[in-house]
């Protein structure tokens with residue numbers, strides 16, 4: 001059964017053993033097991049803290065939370081009443097349809113439109129669709145943002161937003177390197193003062209590590225990154241997400257997160273494609289699409305291989 005729905009979750013299974021599990025709460029992918037290249041056992045590729053709330057009581061600590069319409073604390077006047085990272089990751093989405101179901105893969109579409117809970121804090125009309133596609137060694141997640149405003153004003157009544165896929169990649173954080181970000185401008189959110197946090201730096205490292213507390217917002221990057229560690233690597237490809245955030249709280253910040261399992265920061269790196277510097281704009285009737293494609297490139301060889 002390639003697509004199953006059960007108690008607020010959508011489960012995708014691929015004929016060659018891969019699987020994905022999505023909570024309707026936040027449209028949060030909480031598991032992606034890719035077909036293994038080293039042996040026949042599917043391998044979990046995402047990190048979800050064992051202390052994460054999966055009952056809809058708070059955003060999931062792990063998986064792929066959907067961040068919309070604001071990244072971080074709100075800065076746009078229309079987002080003033082919204083919490084950190086916006087409402088999409090804590091709203092219950094609707095299971096809309098099975099988009100594809102064949103040998104190549106399985107794909108489902110979830111949607112979110114303004115609910116009473118959203119409308120008390122966000123007045124804009126919008127329609128979100130999130131298409132999750134599972135292939136044997138790949139997971140795609142596409143966020144469609146439609147401005148459903150009926151106004152015909154000049155200039156057009158644009159919907160201004162930020163969007164990001166907050167992907168927790170399961171990996172040995174101390175051994176991870178992320179390429180290519182060398183020469184890219186970034187903002188270091190671990191700096192102690194607001195002024196320093198807003199001062200751009202240039203990435204000098206060929207491979208970015210997260211051995212220390214890391215919270216870096218890279219602006220205008222190529223949209224294709226490799227997350228590597230001894231014996232494994234995952235490619236992150238992004239379209240329309242012009243920026244990327246690299247985050248690992250290390251013990252310094254991770255130990256302060258109530259829903260972070262002990263030492264959890266040692267087992268993931270967040271590589272988060274987003275549109276977070278400035279605001280994306282979409283005019284009435286138009287749709288903006290941001291895409292992330294995660295591909296397993298290679299992995300530990302099974303013993304003796």
Ligand code: TA6
Pocket residue numbers: 059072084085166189215245247270272
């Ligand atoms: O994406 C990095 C970041 O913005 C960090 O600053 C940290 O706050 C992280 O997101 C987690 O945010 P959350 O609201 O899920 O605790």
